[in-house]
Amino acid sequence: MKNIQSYIENTFSFSPLEIEKILKCFTLKSFQKKEYFLREGQYCKNVGFVEKGNFIYYQIINGEEKICDFAFENDWVSHYKSLLGNIPSEINIKALENSELYLLNIDKMEELSQTLPKVNLIRSTLAEQYFTKSTQRATNLINLDAKNRYQALLKEIPFIHQRVPQYYIASYLGIKPQSLSRIRSEK
Amino acid sequence: MKNIQSYIENTFSFSPLEIEKILKCFTLKSFQKKEYFLREGQYCKNVGFVEKGNFIYYQIINGEEKICDFAFENDWVSHYKSLLGNIPSEINIKALENSELYLLNIDKMEELSQTLPKVNLIRSTLAEQYFTKSTQRATNLINLDAKNRYQALLKEIPFIHQRVPQYYIASYLGIKPQSLSRIRSEK
């Protein structure tokens, strides 16, 4: 069974018929390694469900790629602010591996929630997930030192070293690659 | 005219009739200085519009009050995660001054958006505002040093020193009161 189907079945309580109806609105799209889901300046018109692979979110600040999020299988991919506000994206979202997304167009989502109001659940879950992630990140940055942020990340995403280069991990943690190296050698 | 009325008129394009209908769903509540809008462990059932006064959001971490947000006139007050997810709040929201909120119950909001779908605009604006604030905070914590975070905050809320004790400002910036003092004397 597809990840997206079991995700929707397990996360919400939709009937088989509803699930079919929902799934019909998604389209499957493959992304090559390094291909973009969204680039700075573009309008984000879709939410994507990661069926396979992974993506990073980043901004270019002072010429450096600053990683602000990761998405793996069963995560949603989208730029909330651009999607909701209908404004150009400030961030880039790029596949790190060959990946597959189930895409749902924002207009189609609106349409779908007209005929199936329960779909708003998906929408608010998405919002909540994004919001929770970003506040948690700010909280960690304030309250934990780099070593503890690293350990918290490992706990949350144990396989991250297998799938993301270390300098991206360092960037996400808000430290330099050398510092992450030092932290790892201290353990 | 009430702040809430001009806010809604200026931010969205509702007809006078719609505005009247919307405003009827809000109730005005006064808060004494130090009175709570929401305490850790409670379920957040309202969004509040700050008509007058101000509020801080904080968590207790290692026995310390860690400020994670401020709300002044024309800001919304709510704990998004608790409100949407129907889970106990992890944070406290407290009036710093004698304040007034226009409260809208979440169930009433649902009801209202049935009869007046445009109300969803308010809702998504709220979500977007919260989301934007928290990602911006994380971005600042990663990319700016304490001095620049302080200057960014002053630019965003120029009157903050008149209305919030300095040690709360330091906490929000993720530094100690002594450090903020040092930064201020360097300028």
Next chain:
DNA sequence: GTTTTTCATTCACATAGGTGAACAAAGGAA
């Protein structure tokens, strides 16, 4: 395969911010 580029490690040194103490200033309560 070989070469080139990218990524990770280590080191010596620099710097921002934390720590704890002492003190001053401001504000509330009486």
Next chain:
DNA sequence: TTCCTTTGTTCACCTATGTGAATGAAAAAC
């Protein structure tokens, strides 16, 4: 007013993380 509590400042010293360079390892390109 006076006293007491809260808030802000300054200082000397400490620690975590940044910086830049050198080196090695791994991956990609040829």
